[in-house]
Amino acid sequence: MMKTTRKISSSALSCCLLLTIIRTVPAQNMQQQALQNDSGSAVLTTSYTEKGLFETSEVLHLTLSGNLRPLLNNRVEEPVNYALTLSYSRPDSSICAIPVDVRTRGHFRRLQGNCNYPPLMIRFTKEGPHVNSIFREQQKLKLVMPCVGDKYVIREWLVYQLYNLVTPKSFRARLVSVTLKDDKSKKPGTPFYGILLEEADQMAARNRMIEVERQLGPQQTQREDFLMMATFEYLIGNTDWSVQYLQNIKLIAVDSTATPIAVPYDFDHAGIVDAPYAQPAEELLMRSIRQRRYRGYCIQNMKQYEGVVAKYNLLKNDLYAVYTNCELLDEKYVKSTLSFLDAFYTTLNDPIALEKDFSYPCDSKGTGKVVIRGLKKN
Numbered sequence: 001m002m003k004t005t006r007k008i009s010s011s012a013l014s015c016c017l018l019l020t021i022i023r024t025v026p027a028q029n030m031q032q033q034a035l036q037n038d039s040g041s042a043v044l045t046t047s048y049t050e051k052g053l054f055e056t057s058e059v060l061h062l063t064l065s066g067n068l069r070p071l072l073n074n075r076v077e078e079p080v081n082y083a084l085t086l087s088y089s090r091p092d093s094s095i096c097a098i099p100v101d102v103r104t105r106g107h108f109r110r111l112q113g114n115c116n117y118p119p120l121m122i123r124f125t126k127e128g129p130h131v132n133s134i135f136r137e138q139q140k141l142k143l144v145m146p147c148v149g150d151k152y153v154i155r156e157w158l159v160y161q162l163y164n165l166v167t168p169k170s171f172r173a174r175l176v177s178v179t180l181k182d183d184k185s186k187k188p189g190t191p192f193y194g195i196l197l198e199e200a201d202q203m204a205a206r207n208r209m210i211e212v213e214r215q216l217g218p219q220q221t222q223r224e225d226f227l228m229m230a231t232f233e234y235l236i237g238n239t240d241w242s243v244q245y246l247q248n249i250k251l252i253a254v255d256s257t258a259t260p261i262a263v264p265y266d267f268d269h270a271g272i273v274d275a276p277y278a279q280p281a282e283e284l285l286m287r288s289i290r291q292r293r294y295r296g297y298c299i300q301n302m303k304q305y306e307g308v309v310a311k312y313n314l315l316k317n318d319l320y321a322v323y324t325n326c327e328l329l330d331e332k333y334v335k336s337t338l339s340f341l342d343a344f345y346t347t348l349n350d351p352i353a354l355e356k357d358f359s360y361p362c363d364s365k366g367t368g369k370v371v372i373r374g375l376k377k378n
Contacts, residue, residue, distance in 0.1 A: 050090065050134045054172040054198055057161075060134070063087045063188070064102070065181035071102060075118055079103040086122065088134070098130045105142065114277065117145035117192075137202065144195035145178070152268065152275045153193040154328050159236055159267040160195075165318050166232055166311070169207050169225065169252065171265050172198040203263065204252040212251045212260050218243040218297050221251070225261040227308050230296035233264060234357070235312070235344050237271025237292050239280050245373035272340055283370045292344070295372075298362035302355050309348055316345060 053060075066084035074080055080103060087097040106119040120143040124130040130138070146153050153175075160173035174196040181188040200211045218226055221243060233241060241248040243262050251260040269278040271290040280286040286293055299305075312319075323329060323337050347353045361368030 052137055053134050053196065054174055057175070059193075060174055060176045060196070061088060061179070061191070062176050062194075063179045063181055065188075066183060068180055068182040069184070071104065071120075072117065074104050079105065079121075081123070086135075096129075096133050098124065098133060098135065099128065100124055100130075115145070115147035117147070119144055138199065140199060142197040142199070143176075143178075144197065146192050146194065147268065148276060150193045151330075151333070152273055153195060154326075155273040155275075155333070156267050156270075157193075157195050158322055158326060158329075159270060159272060160197075160265075161322050162236070162319055163232055163264065165315055165322070166228060167225070169203075169209075169261055169263055171200075171203050171263065197265065200250045200252070200263075203250075207252065209252040209254050209261075210256070212253050212256060213246070214251060214260065216243065216260075218262065220259070222259050222261045223304075224307065227296065227299075227305060228311065229262050229264055230294065231305075231308050231312065233270075234292055234294045234296075235341075236267060236273075237289055237340070238264075238267055238269060239284055239286070239289075239293050239295055240266075240269040240372060241295070242372040244371050247373050272337060281370070281372060284367050290340070292347075292357070293367075294358050294360050295368070296358070296361060298359070298368070300359065300362060302351070302358070305354070305358060309354070312348060313345075 064084055064086055067082065068084070070080075071082040071084070074082075081101040082103065084100055084102050085097050086100045087095055090096055101123045103121050103123075104118040105121040108114055121140060122143055123140045124135060124138060126139070130136060135141070144153065144156065157173050157175045160171060163170040164172065176194050176196055177191045178194045179188050179191045204211045218230075226243075233239070241264055243249055243251075248264060248266040250263045250265065252263060253260040267273060268275050269280075269289060271288070271292070274290065278289050280289055280291075280293075284293060320338060320341060323334050323341075326334075329337075347357055360366055
């Protein structure tokens with residue numbers, strides 16, 4: 001059981017009350033409610049509401065304040081919850097400050113020496129002030145912190161945008177600018193980019209499903225969705241996943257007995273992100289993460305991929321636009337990424353090349369049957 005240390009400052013108790021609006025607030029941010037006064041007559045009031053956390057792609061500016069050093073140094077022992085304050089500026093310029101519990105999480109990126117910052121898990125109180133904030137639909141949130149630099153955070157965030165185009169059965173992600181304000185420091189740190197990730201149960205509910213956990217093989221998941229997902233992992237050059245060990249995979253289904261759908265997440269080891277610390281598992285015998293390797297199961301009838309090929313061809317312009325329209329990327333990376341996508345589409349539309357790559361799991365002499373669990377053979 002995780003330990004909790006809690007010391008709430010007065011600022012952490014600042015309530016994000018639903019603000020009464022005066023005329024200066026734009027009309028699109030207002031709701032009208034009919035209330036009754038003491039005499040029973042209807043009184044029309046106007047209150048302020050914000051878009052949901054994942055309903056916009058605008059960069060959200062957050063500040064985490066409190067005793068941060070023990071949290072950020074909690075890399076190897078049992079994770080401890082630390083009481084901090086999460087704050088952000090509303091569109092009307094008022095500051096919303098929310099008391100939260102935060103702990104480190106993850107595996108590779110949490111280990112001391114691997115990354116500059118560990119990934120974090122943010123938890124909200126059940127009936128706290130967050131219910132009237134942009135976080136009103138969340139009980140907890142994963143915050144991806146920069147491992148070796150902002151640019152890799154942005155690249156990983158864009159991968160989530162790609163898969164959102166492929167299917168709604170995917171995790172939504174919000175790019176945020178994070179400022180750390182330690183109580184023992186006289187000034188806040190330099191802002192950096194992070195990613196807030198939708199929780200699995202919320203993603204499942206959005207698709208009218210539930211999250212399930214089962215030990216099963218990829219052949220036991222919904223086939224069409226699996227082929228679409230495995231092809232996506234091939235597109236981005238990611239081999240760090242497996243259904244068997246739920247390695248960077250979540251399962252959702254319409255109920256606890258239905259055939260589940262595999263949903264991928266955590267793409268920092270993908271070739272399209274090209275993080276300097278990312279390496280393929282030695283057992284895969286790959287030169288680098290930029291080498292694509294199809295890691296689905298053996299299917300010898302290539303006609304089963306016809307729908308997948310058609311879907312990705314239909315999405316081609318939209319997928320490319322994710323990179324050509326992003327102003328946060330440097331020109332060199334955009335150019336290399338478009339070439340990386342070109343190579344995918346060249347293979348996708350060459351029947352011989354496609355069969356060679358996608359039939360790799362059928363090769364008894366290859367590494368297509370290696371199962372990944374934390375980048376190790378099992």
